[in-house]
Amino acid sequence: MSSPSESEAASRDRRVDVGTLRRWGLPEPGRTKQSRGDAVIVGASRRTPGAVILAFEAAMRVGAGRVAVLVPGSVEEQLGAHLPEAAVLALPDDPAAPLTGAAAEVVAGAGAVLVGPGFDDVPQTRATLDAVLACAPQRLVLDAYALAVLPGIARDRLPGELLLTPNEDELEILSRADLDRNDLSPAVVDVAARFEATVAAYGLVGTAPGDPTGGTASPLQVEGGGPGLATAGSGDVLAGAITGFLARGIPAARAAAWGLWAHARAGDRLTATHGLGFLARELATELAFAVREVEQG
Numbered sequence: 654m655s656s657p658s659e660s661e662a663a664s665r666d667r668r669v670d671v672g673t674l675r676r677w678g679l680p681e682p683g684r685t686k687q688s689r690g691d692a693v694i695v696g697a698s699r700r701t702p703g704a705v706i707l708a709f710e711a712a713m714r715v716g717a718g719r720v721a722v723l724v725p726g727s728v729e730e731q732l733g734a735h736l737p738e739a740a741v742l743a744l745p746d747d748p749a750a751p752l753t754g755a756a757a758e759v760v761a762g763a764g765a766v767l768v769g770p771g772f773d774d775v776p777q778t779r780a781t782l783d784a785v786l787a788c789a790p791q792r793l794v795l796d797a798y799a800l801a802v803l804p805g806i807a808r809d810r811l812p813g814e815l816l817l818t819p820n821e822d823e824l825e826i827l828s829r830a831d832l833d834r835n836d837l838s839p840a841v842v843d844v845a846a847r848f849e850a851t852v853a854a855y856g857l858v859g860t861a862p863g864d865p866t867g868g869t870a871s872p873l874q875v876e877g878g879g880p881g882l883a884t885a886g887s888g889d890v891l892a893g894a895i896t897g898f899l900a901r902g903i904p905a906a907r908a909a910a911w912g913l914w915a916h917a918r919a920g921d922r923l924t925a926t927h928g929l930g931f932l933a934r935e936l937a938t939e940l941a942f943a944v945r946e947v948e949q950g
């Protein structure tokens with residue numbers, strides 16, 4: 654058994670603060686959009702079309718070069734009018750149909766693909782995720798309804814680098830035990846091991862077995878954040894930010910930690926001026942200032 658000082662030192666090692674992020678650094682952006690990385694966001698429904706806007710902006714604000722959104726045909730036109738910087742592509746009318754043409758190409762070519770924001774139907778999400786997997790995405794982030802369908806998918810159909818961004822309810826769905834809402838660490842560790850994935854939630858990063866950042870024994874702990882982050886659309890922003898860092902070429906556990914830290918820092922900055930009265934879209938905008946703060950140090 655480790656002594657108290659050993660376990661304190663181990664816990665310090667797992668803490669991620671601005672100094673840690675400066676040590677890790679960010680990949681060189683290069684000269685072109687392509688060299689900053691491509692991401693794809695797959696989601697949206699008629700009820701919640703804006704979730705992909707939040708995830709799109711978050712991925713761009715953390716420095717991804719190009720972000721495409723892949724959405725149901727019923728909202729494609731509407732979203733196109735709101736996303737002048739995006740490639741907006743329609744999913745097939747039949748969710749069970751394969752992706753073809755530009756949709757298949759962007760999914761196969763992107764450094765990171767996020768599935769989930771704004772979907773509101775389990776069978777449709779399952780069919781769309783199957784279609785995305787058939788294009789062999791390089792790195793995959795799953796959020797919201799995509800997490801509800803994850804337990805039914807064989808691990809070997811998913812890419813090696815798999816990242817999950819559950820909220821508390823989704824963590825409970827994925828976890829084998831009742832969730833202790835006062836201490837999410839055991840659930841984060843359990844879900845990371847069970848799904849061989851990186852799990853990012855509430856300042857914690859659970860790492861997949863064999864991850865070079867240090868196994869699954871205890872999660873990385875990312876400082877900052879607070880109850881202001883519990884606002885509609887906040888999870889869409891977090892998932893988009895992590896996808897953006899992943900698209901830039903950062904390995905999964907570090908991309909998760911960068912995303913959680915920038916999201917929390919954005920929340921802290923907005924709480925200082927607005928109290929609880931800020932919107933998720935403002936969190937997305939603020940991410941750029943958070944990243945800048947690390948770079949300027």
Ligand SMILES: NC(=O)C1=CN([C@@H]2O[C@H](COP(=O)(O)OP(=O)(O)OC[C@H]3O[C@@H](n4cnc5c(N)ncnc54)[C@H](O)[C@@H]3O)[C@@H](O)[C@H]2O)[C@@H](O)CC1
Nearest residue numbers: 701703704769770771772775797798800801823885886889
């Ligand atoms: N609720 C909100 O205020 C907002 C929701 N948004 C989007 O709306 C979608 C739904 O979010 P909510 O938080 O309302 O989610 P719900 O409260 O409907 O569901 C929470 C989670 O439970 C699981 N689930 C739901 N129905 C299920 C079923 N029939 N079988 C198995 N698992 C099921 C899913 O993993 C889901 O993400 C998400 O895609 C989210 O991105 C965003 O657009 C922003 C605002």
Ligand SMILES: Nc1ncnc2c1ncn2[C@@H]1O[C@H](COP(=O)(O)OP(=O)(O)O)[C@@H](O)[C@H]1O
Nearest residue numbers: 820854855856878879880882883884886887888
């Ligand atoms: N009270 C809180 N303290 C710290 N972080 C929080 C808090 N509430 C939410 N967050 C952060 O914001 C993210 C999104 O929160 P939440 O609103 O629960 O998700 P969603 O938008 O997916 O329903 C969480 O995963 C977590 O990282």
